[in-house]
Structures are given as C-alpha cells and as structure tokens.
Amino acid sequence: MKKIIIPSILILTTLLTSCKESAEVSEVNDNTQELNQTLSDQGFAVLEKNCFSCHSPNVNSTENIASTMAEIKMAFITKFENEVDFSKAISDYVQHPSDENAVVKGAFKKYGTMPQMEFSEDELKAVGYFVFHSNIEKENWITDVYPKLKANYMANASTENKSYVEKGREYAMATKSVLGKNLMGKIKTVGTDEALSFCNVRAISLVDSMSNVQNVQIKRVSDKNRNPNNAANEMELAYIEGAKALLSRGYELKPQTQEIDGKVVGYYPILTNNMCMQCHGEPEKQILPSTMELLKKFYPNDKAAGYGEGELRGIWVVEMEK
Numbered sequence: 001m002k003k004i005i006i007p008s009i010l011i012l013t014t015l016l017t018s019c020k021e022s023a024e025v026s027e028v029n030d031n032t033q034e035l036n037q038t039l040s041d042q043g044f045a046v047l048e049k050n051c052f053s054c055h056s057p058n059v060n061s062t063e064n065i066a067s068t069m070a071e072i073k074m075a076f077i078t079k080f081e082n083e084v085d086f087s088k089a090i091s092d093y094v095q096h097p098s099d100e101n102a103v104v105k106g107a108f109k110k111y112g113t114m115p116q117m118e119f120s121e122d123e124l125k126a127v128g129y130f131v132f133h134s135n136i137e138k139e140n141w142i143t144d145v146y147p148k149l150k151a152n153y154m155a156n157a158s159t160e161n162k163s164y165v166e167k168g169r170e171y172a173m174a175t176k177s178v179l180g181k182n183l184m185g186k187i188k189t190v191g192t193d194e195a196l197s198f199c200n201v202r203a204i205s206l207v208d209s210m211s212n213v214q215n216v217q218i219k220r221v222s223d224k225n226r227n228p229n230n231a232a233n234e235m236e237l238a239y240i241e242g243a244k245a246l247l248s249r250g251y252e253l254k255p256q257t258q259e260i261d262g263k264v265v266g267y268y269p270i271l272t273n274n275m276c277m278q279c280h281g282e283p284e285k286q287i288l289p290s291t292m293e294l295l296k297k298f299y300p301n302d303k304a305a306g307y308g309e310g311e312l313r314g315i316w317v318v319e320m321e322k
C-alpha cells in the first residue's frame with residue numbers, strides 16, 4: 001500500500017487548538033459524586049480517537065460494524081457490577097480480544113472479533129473510568145453531552161507534550177481504527193471477496209484522500225508482503241525479526257522509535273486474529289478458493305498467506321518530522 005496520510009480530523013484538531021482555550025465540561029454524568037475530570041477526559045479522548053469509529057457513541061446507531069458503546073457498557077456492568085472489575089474486564093478484552101472474553105450477547109457472532117490494537121494500561125484504565133461514569137447509555141447523551149466533550153477534546157488534543165513513540169502510536173492506532181472499520185464493514189455487507197477488491201483499490205485512494213498533515217507519514221509494511229509496495233526495508237526488517245523472536249518466546253511486543261535522516265521513525269507491531277484468516281490464513285482451507293483466485297489475480301507475488309492467529313503480520317511505520 002502507498003503511504004497513508006493522517007485523517008482529516010487531526011487537521012481540525014490542530015486548527016481548533018490554536019484558537020480555543022480549554023473549555024470546562026463537567027457533564028460527564030449527572031450524579032453528585034465527585035468526578036476525576038482528568039481521567040474522564042483522557043478516557044473520552046482514547047474512545048473518540050480509537051473506538052467510536054466502530055462502537056458508535058449513539059445509543060440508537062444502526063451501523064453494523066460492532067456493538068454500540070452503550071451495549072458494551074450495559075452488558076459489562078451487568079456482569080461486573082463494581083467499577084474495578086468492570087474496568088479490568090474492558091481492559092482485558094481490548095488487550096486480548098477473544099470471543100471467550102466477549103460479554104455482549106451474540107455480538108461476536110454477528111460482528112466477528114475485534115482487531116488487536118495497542119494501548120497502555122493507563123489509557124485503558126481511563127476508558128473504563130469514562131464508560132463507567134458517563135451516561136453514554138442514555139438517549140440524550142449523544143445530543144446533549146457528546147458535542148461538548150468533543151469540543152473540549154479538540155481544544156486540548158495537541159497541546160499535550162508527548163514522546164515520539166507515543167505520538168506515533170496514536171497516529172497508527174487512529175489510522176487503524178478507520179481502516180479496520182471500513183474493512184469489517186465491507187466484509188459484513190458485501191463479503192470477503194468484494195472486501196478484498198475494496199482493500200486492493202479503494203483503501204489506497206481512501207488513505208490518499210486523508211491529506212498530509214503535520215508532516216507525518218504512515219505506511220504498513222511486512223517481511224511477507226502481499227502488495228509489492230509494502231515490502232519492509234532493511235531497518236524495518238530488523239525490527240520485524242527482533243519482534244518475531246520476542247513473540248515466539250511469549251513476550252509482549254513493544255513499539256520502537258529510531259532517528260533516520262533527521263526524522264523520528266516509529267515501528268508498531270500488527271498482529272493477526274481470526275478475522276484476518278479469511279485473507280491471510282491457510283490457502284484453500286481458511287482462504288476460500290474464490291478468494292484465492294482474486295488474490296492470485298491482484299497479487300501474483302503474494303507472500304501474505306499461511307499465517308496463524310496471533311502472529312506478526314507486519315508493522316505500522318510512522319515517520320515524524322522533528
């Protein structure tokens with residue numbers, strides 16, 4: 001795939017930041033108990049950037065990508081009544097999405113499994129905190145509260161002082177969230193083979209249309225690439241080899257940054273789950289013959305089949321101007 005450029009929401013974010021002071025928003029919930037506003041804001045930011053694209057914040061959403069955030073909250077709160085258990089269960093699922101850990105009734109059968117994404121413990125704690133204390137399950141939340149929280153988030157978004165490894169990860173995860181939504185949506189509505197054509201053609205123009213902002217460039221590469229444009233270079237291969245060795249010994253993978261030609265380059269692992277198998281799994285068994293045929297047509301030099309679950313499929317590479 002070609003280079004992926006940052007979603008336009010980030011342009012907005014930066015534009016708005018420069019002309020707006022931080023707004024006081026304390027309508028996360030309407031009970032009198034004191035709220036940890038910082039934690040709540042942090043949780044909202046993670047959700048807005050990475051989760052709402054698939055889990056609509058609108059309780060009445062009819063989008064067919066995944067459960068709404070309200071459905072998730074209600075299912076988890078019924079099973080894990082106290083805040084600590086609730087938060088831990090959400091965090092556990094996001095760190096290791098698996099159908100066994102799913103709680104929303106029938107959801108994984110309907111929507112499939114969530115793609116793996118990388119978040120820190122602190123971010124997930126904040127997500128749990130926000131979802132637990134918000135009134136996201138109420139009818140009027142989306143019209144009355146969400147716009148204010150979003151404005152507040154946009155005002156604060158890029159004033160924070162983050163490390164490059166952290167910034168790069170945010171860009172990669174935000175892009176993944178959008179691509180993942182499109183891919184899962186296509187598979188559900190038109191099936192694997194049509195989705196594949198979408199990935200082959202549309203994904204490129206889709207990401208190209210997310211215009212270049214803040215001198216950040218994102219691409220996906222692999223040691224066993226499908227698209228010839230996604231072959232990893234020497235530096236990238238070095239990271240991939242190291243990551244594979246760690247993975248085989250059961251370690252959690254860590255992202256890494258490096259300075260190359262005055263730019264900071266971040267590497268972020270991309271792992272497979274069962275959703276990927278229909279296009280990257282075992283040929284003819286997991287990848288259906290009709291899909292195989294399309295793959296051979298679009299990618300005569302395809303190296304990206306034969307994967308199992310939980311393997312390193314490739315990496316995000318985020319190039320940031322210093």
Ligand code: HEC
Pocket residue numbers: 001002115116187192193195196199200220221222224225226227228230270271272273275276277278279280304313314315
């Ligand atoms: C519907 C089929 C389909 C599914 C499902 C799918 N992929 Fe792909 N994947 C593709 C195609 C097609 C390409 C080549 C895209 C291009 O031309 O840039 C690709 C490319 C990639 C690349 C870029 C490197 C390369 O090989 O060119 C990565 C990384 C990747 N996929 C990871 C995943 C992961 C992880 C999952 C599961 C979460 C997944 N894919 C699910 C079809 C699929």
Ligand code: HEC
Pocket residue numbers: 046047050051052053054055065066067068072075089090093094101102103104105107108111112113114115119127176177178179180181184
């Ligand atoms: C690319 C789409 C996508 C993104 C982005 C995404 N998810 Fe998911 N998520 C899914 C799918 C699909 C499922 C499984 C089916 C379901 O429950 O909706 C799921 C399931 C879940 C579940 C378990 C629900 C259950 O069935 O019990 C939780 C909790 C969850 N996601 C939290 C998050 C959080 C938090 C984020 C952001 C950090 C996030 N998700 C981002 C697609 C996504």
